[in-house]
Amino acid sequence: MRASAATIWQTVHAERRRLAADLAGLRDDQWRLPSLCPGWDVHDVLAHLVSTARTGRVSFVRDLLMARMDFDRANENGIARHKSQDPRATLQALKKAADLTRTPPVNLATRLVEAVVHGEDIRRPLGIAGRYPEPAIVQALGYQLRTPVSFGGGRERAAGLRLIDRSTGAAWGEGDAVEADGIDLLLAVSGRRVDQERLVGAGASRLASTTPGAPTTGSGAQR
Template identity: 70%
Template sequence: MTPAANDVWPIVHAERRRLVADLLDLPIAQWRTPSLCPGWDVHDVLAHVVDTARTGRLMFVRELLRARFNFDRANDTGVAREKRTDPQDTVRTLDAVVSLTRTPPANLATRLVEAFVHGEDIRRPLGVAGTYPAGAVADALAYQLRTPVSFGGGRERAAGLRMVDSSTGQAWGEAGADVVEGAGIDLLLAVSGRPVPTERLTGRGAARLLDATG
């Protein structure tokens, strides 16, 4: 199921604005903090957020062709293109593109995944608290659960498990399967391959899901 554009874009734009606000006064020494995204520091992730905000369908296809269909290479090229010498210039660039509605040829739920997961990629290592709309997090999680890891999802990581959002009671997966319970954003991060503190996830399936993020 594809969420409606009128439901997705206001949330994405709000998340971009919040990220700008969170990073405006970040001390220069903290910009090299390793993010939750392997191999990237928080400045790299911010540059990627700028790049994805700018990238529409045609540009996505063109850059993927140039990268010989290597998604990681295409992403690294985008980071290099958008990463400014002064990190605050990168923040200001994001501020300038906050309201864009460009997207690659993909389900619009990917825009929610990008906004929430990359927001936490940056915020958690910096100790910055983030709050996210539960319904939109649920849409992002549902998308990740049905999308293969090879396409940026987490279907294989969650195979045979039942995810339960401790905040709302919403659940995904077959009844009777080993349960993983936690806040929706923590479930989303774990399914997306990000490290989550062990105390944030409970249930018989928690250890298996956490192992799958490594």
């Protein structure tokens, strides 16, 4: 069952606040650690989250036009606008934007993808354990599996595989089985490197091999 818009926003707002709390005590060098998102460090991903939190339908179209319809360039421009010289100022900006309900003209499930995947982009390199509501992970994963890679999803990465969430028993697709925690399936499908030992089954090595350096989350509006 898909969550209502109100439930999605409650989850997104809570995840923004939780991430801000997790990052409150970072050392200066930790902000420069490479994230799971190829080419971005921890501070870059934080600035991206501020940018997407503040991006509505009109500003999304404006930013895309300014980037000459290049989603990656639009993302980089957003980071440049919202990345303060002091990472703590960027963190404060996320706190201020945490309860906004702005969104590009895309499926609202992309907000869950943003919150969860980018949360792990930041947390895993820092050794911070992330805990996300299982319904949010399931809905985000279902969306990514329906969406082509060219639009920020991961449909092609899971082609010919049956993904099984060992936490909930939910399953998607047909083919060689891959069983893992839902969060690891979501990350792999979204183009993140996941340690192969987290994935079990005949299709595990194939899913793991598709992930490094690939495009990432949500309907072309996000990296």
